[in-house]
Amino acid sequence: MRYRRKAILPAVLLALGPLFLLAQIPDEIALSRQTALTRAIQQVSPAVAGINVVKLQKGPSAYSLLFDDPFWSNMFPETYRRVESLGSGLVLSSDGYVATNAHVVENAAEIIVTLPGGHQYEVKDLYTDPLTDIALLKIDARGLPVVKLGDSNELIIGEWAIALGNPLGLFDVSKQPTATVGIISGLHMDFGHREPGRVYQDMIQTDASINPGNSGGPLVNADGEVVGINSFIFTENQYSAGSIGIGFAIPINRVKEVVEELKTKGHVDRSFDTGIVGRPMNRDIRNYLRLPVNYGLFITLVVKGSSAEKADIMPGDVLLEVNGRPVSSKRDFIQAVEEDLLKTGDVITVKIWRDERELSVSLVLGR
Secondary structure (H helix, E strand, C coil), X not given: CXXXXXXXXXXXXXXXXXXXXXXXXXXXXXXXXXXXXXXXXXXXXHHEEEEEEEEEEEECCHHHHHCCCHHHHHHCCCEEEEEEEEEEXXXXXXXXXXXXXXXXXXXXXXXXXXXXXXXXXXXXXXXXXXXXXXXXXXXXXXXXXXXXXXXXXXXXXXXXXXXXXXXXXXXXXXXXXXXXXXXXXXXXXXXXXXXXXXXXXXEEEECCCCCCCCCCCEEECCCCEEEEEEEEECCCCCCCCCCCCCEXXXXXXXXXXXXXXXXXXXXXXXXXXXXXXXXXXXXXXXXXXXXXXXCCEEEEEECCCCHHHHCCCCCCXXXXXECCEECCCHHHHHHHHHHCCCCCCCEEEEEXXXXXXXXXXXXXXXX
8 A cells, every 4th residue: 555655646746747837837938028128128118208399480470471561560470380399308317307309399388298107297497508419307306217327438339229218209108118129330420510500429320210209218228228318310311200220329428428517507618719810711821821731720810818829829820720620710610619519618639830830739718
């Protein structure tokens, strides 16, 4: 009898074994679905915002359309119509600071920030740096989840990239950000003045799908760290609004620097004046000065007490380069400074021509 009892026990265990295995399978499947990417999305999503913007667009009055007469135009002034647009953002602090693109919120009459779950907040304060296309919003909130900021200098081409945001207004439908996945396709992409007054330098390229409404949202690595702010895409032609896998993000290290200035000062001071007054070169001046190049700004005046005077720059010098960029006009000078995203107090290296030789001079961007 004891022998038969011993023989039955292994048989029962063999019979129950598959049931135990079946019970474990759902847990194993659930674990296999949890990847670094899904964890990163879950970590960052609570701090991603949808942004709805209302702008007032000026239009002609009804009477001015019928009568091309200043009298009627004065009697019936222009009308304004509400134009709605959207974008994305990321929560930087638990007390309601939200970062986005400046182009998302510029000229806004009303800005509404929507957080996951549908909670909406009207923006109370807005700070922008148009040159870098970075904006900082302030909403009246406490205890918000925040994103973790990474180091964009440590990015590697080929590593995972996740774009989170509000494409085509889908945030309003699901009350959650939408995620797309790709890789870091390129680094240090320089576009200069892609738009008037706006410079895109040292950009991050990704093939994670970015569509209208994603602007201002975070680009995230597999560790759940924000490494950039999605800003614009290349499309097949000017009439196409869809993603073809070529999107660009502002490096988060630049965002950190600009946001800190916006938070403490309310603006980024780029109103410099070096005290240089000049005129474009012509053939006679070039020949007289034996200038070996066909560009340069001939300096006619240096303002007393200016940073140029302190740098020993003199009238009669020829300004050739600013930080390695050739210049021929004051506009070239300003554009060279803007493309390096410099601000008041920064130091530039200028190359000048004096006494038939080139000199390199350090020049402070003063007031």
